[in-house]
Amino acid sequence: MRASPADQTILDRRNLDWYIDKVVQVLVFVGGISAIIFIIGIFVFITREGIGFIFSSWDPIEFFTSPRWAPTSSHNPTYGALALILGTASVTGLAMIVAVPFSLGAAIYIGEFASGKTRESLKVLVELLAAIPSVVWGFIGLSILNPLIIQWFNVPIGLNVLNAGVILGLMAAPIMTTIAEDALKAVPDTYREAAEAMGAARWQVIFKVVLPAAKPGLLAAVLLGVGRGFGETMAVLMASGHSINIPTSIFDSVRALTATIAAELGETAHGSDHYQALFVLGIFLFLITFLINLTADLVVRGIRNR
């Protein structure tokens, strides 16, 4: 039996509210998956720009083993990224040596010892530190740390691994502190209460109970700091000396992968070998930071599932 037109109007609930509901549903859905769309879009874009080079004239052995990054050489252009990779790695490594004790110490103090106003104001200050733009950090490295390093260590130039590592460490510390503190907070209070009931002192509670329980979260904090270090550009460009060099001491100038892309991409003709080689560096960076973040994520997931 067919419904009469009158019945259809009653059954059809497609009024204005229904449409608004649909539109909002779509918007929320798009918002929800937008991160995935963007990340796939970015990956497709950088791959498309660099893939031609990978298949035509890319020499992976040269890329990973030669320090000679000379894309604009008139007679013998080479694309060795070893010095750039080691530059990024050395700066990030030193940054972690600086940042890990600082941020874990800060997280333990904020999470376990400080209370009331001290705790709140410290949290705000740490977050404020994270809001300092990277170019300002670079400026500090260039104009304050550079002369100090020359003066203190009597080295010819203060733009080096030490300078960039310290700057990067200070930059990575706030985000690491925040995540590490969250990890400590995620340890149930019953653990602490149980330990104290067994007669454990405050430090024993922290070192034997809370830290082991929060270990995956702390590891994730460190890994995210490493990811931040790998990806940072401006501060490293300004503080590292931007010099193609395999570092043998912390007083050597180096050059980072990110800084190379930033310095050279703007002046390179679209589609040239040099342009594509810079995108290959971009793909490489993307894969590394992706792996680091993925590892951090899996580690965090590890705690939740336990």
Added chain:
Amino acid sequence: MKKATLTLMLFALVACGRSDSPSRTLIQNKGSDTLVNVAQAWAEAYKDVDPNAAIAVTGGGSGTGISALINGTVDIANASREMKDSEVEMAQQNGVEPKEWIVGYDALAVYVHPDNPADSFNLAQLAEIYGEGGSFETWDQLGITVPGCDSREIVRVSRQNNSGTYVYFREAVLGTERDYKLGSRDMHGSKDVVDLVENTPCAIGYSGFAYATDHIKMPCISTTEGAECVAPAVQTAVDGSYPVARPLFMYTNGEPTGAVAEYLDWIMSDVGQCIIQKKGYAPARSVSCE
């Protein structure tokens, strides 16, 4: 470069504010950091000549300007080096026919810290310092003791590898077959080179001589050992006696017409050429300025 961006923004504001006057034309001018100061001076002075033309000047480097010309986003590209054949080809593929204008000459000075006693260099010495395989690593090898430079290391300051200055200095000092030694500190602007050398006793750097300050030293340059040592100056660049002087270029898409043609004619006139001379560069031909 920041100043250039600011100027561009100001021009953009001005252009927006006056969009009611239909005859106003905007000329996009982009490229070499070396030329950016002059290009701005020209743009500002030209306001009095033709109030209906707005010239937006941005820096970024010769490569940036040439890329922009190839992609058709600028009217005039500034360059401190000649366009490469590959770039001309790429432009032609995009339907752009680059036309070259030599608007002046620039002398590249070699800079050292004011405490450095070095007064002169010859091209062979510079090649040993900067060139791949070159043997000079310490100031001792040059017979120079630099006060405040205890490590004796020659800190080589260079430019990022696609700047016109980088390419030209390589050509003039190392020749076409030799590359730079790795490990130089590659600065991102003409002024950054001067800033770093000024503050670093061990350093040696090269940059346009118009960027000199009172706190830096410019040794004279001779072509070979024993030859006459010429100091970088407007005069020596014009008469060709200074060995590291280069032409400065502007590129347009084909034979320019209308406002762009008028602007370039004005740049090549005595008034325009006196402005480039006043900025510390050598004019394209000898002019008498007051």
